[in-house]
């Protein structure tokens with residue numbers, strides 16, 4: 001019996017078919033499967049990267065021209081396809097459940113699926129034919145085929161369609177429920193996309209105004225420093241776009257799954273709004289070592305970066321408090337006894353608890369990255385992949401897998417197959433990741449560059465990286481094993497498992513202090529969006545004005 | 561809005577922790593004088609070999625104990641890839657790209673900078689201990705990226 005059936009949270013009382021329409025569920029299902037396909041293929045290339053470090057080169061055996069072609073696949077599939085497709089799917093579903101009504105537009109829901117698919121096909125074609133070995137950052141003047149940039153446009157477009165649909169759904173709900181506070185689950189589903197709508201403007205301008213015309217020969221030169229400014233306008237907030245779907249589950253689902261309650265509705269809204277407002281004016285912390293950016297503005301962005309750490313700290317506390325309420329309700333006693341009492345044998349809960357644990361380390365290493373002059377020690381070294389495999393690679397990916405342990409039964413009507421394997425899967429991922437990250441972090445601290453075929457590096461013998469490389473490789477093998485188990489469990493659930501005895505309910509936590517005790521102004525989303533735009537303008541206009549005139553000196557260069 | 565007492569305490573504590581971290585960074589910058597790279601001029605990568613000082617890559621003494629090292633980064637080498645200075649020297653590196661983005665990191669120093677076409681990257685360090693310091697490219701710059709390195713030899 002799954003924890004979902006035990007859920008103590010707020011159950012939807014109406015008949016499921018009236019809100020989950022078949023014609024809206026298939027694009028949700030389709031995007032989830034597409035995202036998971038990205039996770040499978042991308043993760044497999046991770047194994048190749050890890051093995052390259054101990055001298056095992058599997059690239060030519062896979063018809064890949066280089067380590068970097070493989071790394072482009074890894075980065076694009078995992079950082080863009082998997083995360084975007086999972087968000088679109090999961091947060092569309094939570095929008096339906098949150099507002100207890102179908103999405104406003106079936107057309108937009110299906111459009112999101114088709115654009116996601118089109119973007120994937122275009123980008124995959126360009127990368128697989130070695131016309132876009134530019135890594136997932138596609139920094140100019142490395143030139144990719146225009147199909148690659150077009151693919152990126154479609155992927156982002158798909159997220160915008162999803163956002164538009166959410167906003168239309170919110171508007172329709174408001175008409176149907178004048179004067180009521182926005183349901184919390186609906187609120188936390190919409191806000192991450194609002195944040196992203198603003199954040200993605202940078203990369204949209206970069207691709208549509210500069211790189212696409214440049215790759216087509218319409219524009220002869222671009223300015224690489226300015227292009228990086230546009231890229232990182234999006235590049236930092238994107239990490240919150242990856243992370244917030246996991247937060248939705250941690251805030252609103254996990255408490256119900258462990259039999260506890262979320263304390264404060266208002267504080268939850270506050271945290272999500274802080275992400276909306278503070279995520280974007282921070283991008284320059286990725287450009288601390290860029291020569292063309294002034295140090296004064298780097299310092300300003302340092303402060304906003306520390307500000308956006310704040311909501312994550314509150315999250316740690318709030319989620320822990322909700323977990324404790326669940327552990328105690330399940331009979332846990334003493335200072336820490338409630339931790340043992342949590343349902344660790346529930347695959348969905350287990351995976352997400354481990355994801356949270358690894359995330360504390362990921363967050364701590366993130367603060368190191370952001371710490372201005374300390375950044376000089378770690379910038380562009382293997383420390384950085386060490387950091388973000390604990391954040392997006394675990395906090396997000398392992399949470400997504402944990403969510404799949406109830407979501408796939410929900411969507412397929414089949415019982416989760418192989419619960420014990422699913423438990424082992426999450427432990428292996430977390431342990432493998434810690435070993436992997438230990439290797440990358442230690443290597444990075446002694447100067448090992450990232451995005452580099454280390455096993456082939458001309459300077460390999462001048463450093464003592466052997467232990468670091470072995471840890472990276474062993475961790476990578478353990479993670480790949482875990483990934484394999486995950487897909488075995490998923491596929492067997494989909495194709496060979498028995499139909500569910502009782503339908504799965506989407507877990508939604510109750511709050512101790514509910515929406516009526518929240519601050520009504522929190523629901524004025526348009527206002528908060530304007531504040532976010534204002535802060536982004538204040539953080540970026542001085543940088544841009546100080547930088548101009550543009551310095552378009554770079555023609556397209558293909559060196560791969 | 562209703563916020564419980566321990567929620568308030570936690571929110572305040574968090575604020576204190578973050579401010580303390582910022583203060584520590586401030587001390588690091590002003591007391592230890594570790595600075596981030598700042599704008600040091602522009603250079604056209606297409607004209608780089610005709611533009612001073614990159615028309616004469618290499619290392620030269622500009623004052624007693626102070627050196628300037630002018631380096632061109634290109635796919636996939638640094639020119640020059642060997643810099644010799646006596647121990648105790650301060651070396652100001654001026655690095656610029658002739659093609660795509662590169663990186664410049666010198667091991668066991670605070671030197672870590674992006675080398676972006678169009679921009680001059682200027683960074684400095686003092687070399688007190690004799691020995692070899694590897695410098696390498698840490699930004700993907702194409703097929704041979706992992707071949708791109710050089711050495712500072714301190715005598």
Ligand code: HEM
Nearest residue numbers: 046047049050075078079135393397450451452476479480
């Ligand atoms: C089997 C699991 C995985 C393994 C063994 C693995 C391995 C690696 C390695 C060794 C690198 C560093 C490459 C380099 O710096 O040269 C890397 C980069 C990266 N990984 Fe993973 N990874 C795995 C899963 C994931 C997951 C789940 C995500 C995100 C959801 C992810 C996202 C990334 C990203 C964004 C990069 C950076 C690519 C770049 O810098 O261009 N990885 N991975």
Ligand SMILES: [Cu+2]
Nearest residue numbers: 235236285286
């Ligand atoms: Cu960032």
Ligand SMILES: [Cu+2]
Nearest residue numbers: 697699701705
């Ligand atoms: Cu390079």
